[in-house]
Amino acid sequence: MESARRDTFLITGGCGYFGYRLACSLFKEGAKVILFDRAPPSQDTPEGILFVQGDVRDYAQVEEAVAGVDCVFHIASYGMSGREQLNRRLIEAVNVGGTRNVLKACVARRVSRLVYTSTFNVVFGGQVIENGDERLPYLPLHLHPDHYSRTKSLAEMAVLQADGTALRGGSGLLRTCALRPAGIYGPGEQRHLPRVVGYIEKGLFRFVYGKPSSLVEFVHVDNLVSAHQLAAQALAPERQHCSAGQAYFISDGRPVNNFEFFRPLVEGLGYAFPTTRLPVSLVYFLAFLTELIHRLVGPFYNFQPLLTRTEVYKTGVTHYFSVAKAKAELGYEPREHDLDEVVRWFRSRGHGKKPRSAPLASLLLDLLIVAALVAVLLSFLPVAGA
Template sequence: MAIVEEGKEFEMCVVFGGRGFIGKPLVDRLLRLGNWIVRIADSFPTIQLEPSESLLSHALSSGRASYFHVDVRHKSNIITAIDGASVVFYMDARDSYGHDFYISYTIVVQGAKNIIAACQECKVKRLLYNSSADVVLNSWQDINGGDESLPYSSKFVNMVTDLKAQAEALVLVANDADGLLTCALRPSYAFGPGDNYLSSLLVGVAKSGWGKFIIGLGDNMTDFTYVENVAYAHICADKALNSRGSHVCGKAFFITNLKPMKFKDFVSLVFQRLGYQRSIIKIPDMVTQYVTLIIKWTVSRMSNWSTENVPVFDIIELALCHRKFNCSAAQKYIGYSPVVSLEEGVAVTAKSSQLTRESSFSSYSDTDEESKVHKLLGGGKVAEILLWRDEQRTFTCFLLLVFIHYWFFLSGRSFLSSLSQLLLMIAVALWGYSILPPTIYGISVPRISWSFFEISEVDMRNCFYNVAYMWNRVSHLAKLLAQGEDWHIFLKAAIPLYVLKLVISDCLTFALGVALALAFTSFLIYEQYEDEIDSTANVIFSILKVAFTLLMRRLPLPQALLYSDSEIGSSRLNIKQ
């Protein structure tokens, strides 16, 4: 119904799910057009506006927008909201229901039936339903350039998609009944600000540590659609539907960003924008597929759990299959073309998203905060070298240590002879350096000052203090061991000493070589996979702690403790007497 206000003609529309993922940008775009009076219908009791929704706030205060609390399971609520409207947009939000089949059916399928009946009763002219490209997908089946001629799936990827296919069929069949024109849009993997499905799945995978893996070759092509383009497509479809074109009425159209992308490239782009680690390790696709099928079969056998509760399976299937759709019909018949590019959409999603990483990977994020291992190494030159902050300096130090290891342990000489030869070489080199002329072919030779070879009094004092402290600690530990009063100290001292004895007597050279290699690799690896290593270490530590506690319970109590307990008992007996 057209409404004339202040000499300007407005048309009234209703957006069901107007506070949902796709409903919000659709409402915003309708208000920006300036010729719509928008009714927002949603299941929330009241509307809660965000600070960025100034346009909607102004429209609500001026009367160009209004809010209705509607439960689509009740037809009477729907009639109240759509009375007098000429267009209804049904944005069936995926996050408005859970995994309960009955609730999902009443909202998706029965809700669509109620909206269709209410539109026919209220003489609404046009009804547009937001469906999904998943309605034509068979589980683990590739689609390369599929168009609207594809039939509905015979094996839906999940329960929700099955119900959406039923709702879409109901809407399309209702076309031209009682003057109602209908159309359905099938966006392919919509994402954007407020996305609680695709982006949440990817972030969940990244947080679990599996985001570093690329399943298969990662070259399968997939169509993703930015949410603003989906909202724009609905407006284009309404204009085409208003012209009563035979190619639009009662038809469904695939909506994409017209730019298929390799799944691994899209995931890497999202991870990079959100501050997560990029995928770097490949896993064979056949192995992943078989393991997933086995897990799904096992899960399906559980009485109170279904594969609907394992959303990561959707990501695995998406990573293994081609999902590319032909969007030429939407371009030709409803005049659709993307208004926001894929890269810009990912950037806007990451900027406005609450899913960005809270504790970033130090080498993949832009933050300057020190990592845990950098603080553990003291945050000085040693940390900079072992964490490869300066590759040239680190590689130079590594080669120097390799030379020292070879000189003292692999050359076949004794330690004293190797040390004496090294000191002799250093003395000869310093003497040769001292007799060099001040300039050689115009290049000045810097001199080494005597202060370079001096050790300050403060450094010497600190050195002796440290030696004295260590000596006192060892002396105190030896005294405790000699008294035999503490099994904890005995085990802490005996086990490392025995391991050190084995290392020194049998494989000292090999152990030092391994330690040298690990020093320049393990810290860097730990910094990259800090969360995963910490969680694994916590599990192992908990197991060892329990085992150590059981061991200590089986050991006899120290004699001194037994003697002290007997003295306390006798003293208490004397007091009572």
């Protein structure tokens, strides 16, 4: 990438899994790369990649970090999954307030390009979507089942509306675009895959749900890295800013049943794939109960929910999108990947043993399922006196 050799890039949330992979790819192309995050990377950072400790919620820190930068990759966010989804105040502060700070700092420090990492969720809220494209409207904010998706929508809107904003001093315009990735996977992924493997090893992965024909999408981390680099190039004058003001769905372009996607991981680690299949409505009700319980006891015991309502929709309801626009305008060409490298990564770290005995957890799970079934059946009974 010729532009990378002469540009300076700042990556907010750069010490996370995806941000770090993006940084290393840019650095290999000869770019100067700055990682902006609350904590340093857990991996050894190549000499020459600069780490700046900071928080996107602090405007002064953001403005200082972007000084002299040519392009910002704004990846930092909060509340994507698990118990994080239930911390509304922090989600709002990072996703909306942090994005506002990044935009303001780019204008103040004359940064001409900003690529925002968004999400499928800006248009999806549990409804079936087949081969959707960027003409789909934003999901109405009040229909989002979680605060993360709502705030990511607000942030993406702000980013795209900021395209064409005059930089301070009349030195040009801010050009922006947004990428909407599917679920990220790859060796070393730190958020979703370890949680899945943890459930498998604890004996909690005992059922699947939804129709076998339901389809979702994933994106390999290297494909997502490629998409971000291409988007940054397309914002540059040499490409006539062709991605400016645009949003793009990014995936591997291979819709697949969520649980079948993970089958090679489950069986590759030596575990039996579950045969029990539950309806989405039942699992959604279980997630709803779990969120209610968390709301009550969360201030005292911040436990990890087995699933949240949004996670049930994202894994059990068909929603996949076309990458035709990204191919046509960015030159995006996703490469084929599988989970073999992920299986090898987990095996190299001692995973793949037989599940540890967890009779109490199994009993509690069984009781929760039975309770939910009873509650659903009772809801169909006529009300006395009606």
